[in-house]
Amino acid sequence: MNYKIAPEFTRRFFLKSSSIALAGGFTGAFAWDDVQAAAIKTFRLRAGMSPVALIPDAAVKTNAWCFDGTVPGPEIRVRQGERLRVAVENALDEETTVHWHGIRLPNPMDGVPHLTQPPISPGSAFTYEFDTLDAGTFWYHPHQRSFEQVGRGLYGPLIVEEQTPIRVDRDLTWILDDWRLARDGQISGDFGNMHDMSHNGRIGNTVTINGRVPETFSVRRGERIRLRLINAANARIFGIDFDKHKPVIIAIDGQPVAPHVPQDELIVLGPAMRIDVVIDMVGDVSQRFTLTDPFYRGLKYRLVDLVYADTPLRDRVPDWDMQLPANPLAEPDLNDAERHDVIFNGGMMGGMVMQELGGSMGHELMGAMGSMRGMMHSGKIWFINGVAAEGHIMEPMLRLVHGRSHIVSMTNATAWHHPIHFHGHSFRVLSRNGNPTAHKEWQDTVLMAPKERIEIAFVADNPGDWMFHCHILEHQAAGMMGVIRVTQPGERT
Numbered sequence: 359m360n361y362k363i364a365p366e367f368t369r370r371f372f373l374k375s376s377s378i379a380l381a382g383g384f385t386g387a388f389a390w391d392d393v394q395a396a397a398i399k400t401f402r403l404r405a406g407m408s409p410v411a412l413i414p415d416a417a418v419k420t421n422a423w424c425f426d427g428t429v430p431g432p433e434i435r436v437r438q439g440e441r442l443r444v445a446v447e448n449a450l451d452e453e454t455t456v457h458w459h460g461i462r463l464p465n466p467m468d469g470v471p472h473l474t475q476p477p478i479s480p481g482s483a484f485t486y487e488f489d490t491l492d493a494g495t496f497w498y499h500p501h502q503r504s505f506e507q508v509g510r511g512l513y514g515p516l517i518v519e520e521q522t523p524i525r526v527d528r529d530l531t532w533i534l535d536d537w538r539l540a541r542d543g544q545i546s547g548d549f550g551n552m553h554d555m556s557h558n559g560r561i562g563n564t565v566t567i568n569g570r571v572p573e574t575f576s577v578r579r580g581e582r583i584r585l586r587l588i589n590a591a592n593a594r595i596f597g598i599d600f601d602k603h604k605p606v607i608i609a610i611d612g613q614p615v616a617p618h619v620p621q622d623e624l625i626v627l628g629p630a631m632r633i634d635v636v637i638d639m640v641g642d643v644s645q646r647f648t649l650t651d652p653f654y655r656g657l658k659y660r661l662v663d664l665v666y667a668d669t670p671l672r673d674r675v676p677d678w679d680m681q682l683p684a685n686p687l688a689e690p691d692l693n694d695a696e697r698h699d700v701i702f703n704g705g706m707m708g709g710m711v712m713q714e715l716g717g718s719m720g721h722e723l724m725g726a727m728g729s730m731r732g733m734m735h736s737g738k739i740w741f742i743n744g745v746a747a748e749g750h751i752m753e754p755m756l757r758l759v760h761g762r763s764h765i766v767s768m769t770n771a772t773a774w775h776h777p778i779h780f781h782g783h784s785f786r787v788l789s790r791n792g793n794p795t796a797h798k799e800w801q802d803t804v805l806m807a808p809k810e811r812i813e814i815a816f817v818a819d820n821p822g823d824w825m826f827h828c829h830i831l832e833h834q835a836a837g838m839m840g841v842i843r844v845t846q847p848g849e850r851t
Contacts, residue, residue, distance in 0.1 A: 494612025
């Protein structure tokens, strides 16, 4: 891919932007009462190569790329309102960055190479610093050649605790991932191949929880667990069946939602999504239950077994409140919102799907079809509004006035799922295929099924050039990526 530093991205610009960020440079909904008084939590991360034991009792370890020698990297856990400072050292043989996925932060701290910062060169370091505005479950990963760097293990959890957390017996994080391993136990090096790029991305053959192929997970009768699920896979969609246990969703992508049991009691996470659930352990002592993943038709597999201890924690599960406190998100004004249409197209069988949808989608889709045909001759695969990205620097696809509310209607005119991620913001999911959502959930990554149309709404209150892309990392690398510009306060588009 062709990466170029934008002409306006000068050292003077970067230093100015960084000084704004370090001074707590959010405005409006992002301002804390006293930023200078916020406690600072300091961490260090080292990105490098290290052997890891993905498969227990395997004869050989797998050579991975990881933070501080572990997969996942260290859990960074802070309290809402604290300032986070992370010095990242690059011990790889190539450039990297760290993107703080789902966190609302100043644009220069977002970790997108060339767009928000120069990439961290081998042997160099970069310090990220920002205030934690929202409590919730987030994660960190590179945005430089992420289809390979994340696929080799570079990621970790970022947990921002509520000022007053809900009461549970255990608060646990599970990072779900899959790996494409060769017969020798090493990671297959076929990153970025045309089949993965044009179909559903790099699906692995080995699934791990927290960097290990799990056998059992020990629980006790009467126990209440808050389980923070993070999907760090390049492309795999997880759909977890908890086998006679009812998972109650309390947060999606870090943002609180009315506690509810999902449809079919299946927890579905597209790549990069997070879901917090509360699970009450209602089995009897010494019982065993098998968690499975039946998301892909005909490819159901066992994930892990819940094994009950011989002695209960209590006779019955507690009746503690599950509702999380709301985060300080600006509510979009739907009556005064600007409207935008976005169409995702391309990929294998993309032309056929667009032909099927063309009659009902009107001129926007037909225009995207024409642009796509022209681009496909140049070897591009995926498109947003008929445009395929080349690198991270491009003309903004949308220019949004700071402080205005916006409704974006997104159509997946392809034969594949796409988890669509918007940097620097959270948005309300208003409807799917014209049907209002039950919970108007806040998300930063929304999973779109083939041919699905979704409406989202948000306030453009975080200035800067922000990435907007599919988080199937092969799709992003093959063109399904754009830039949304939010103007500085008082600036016009």
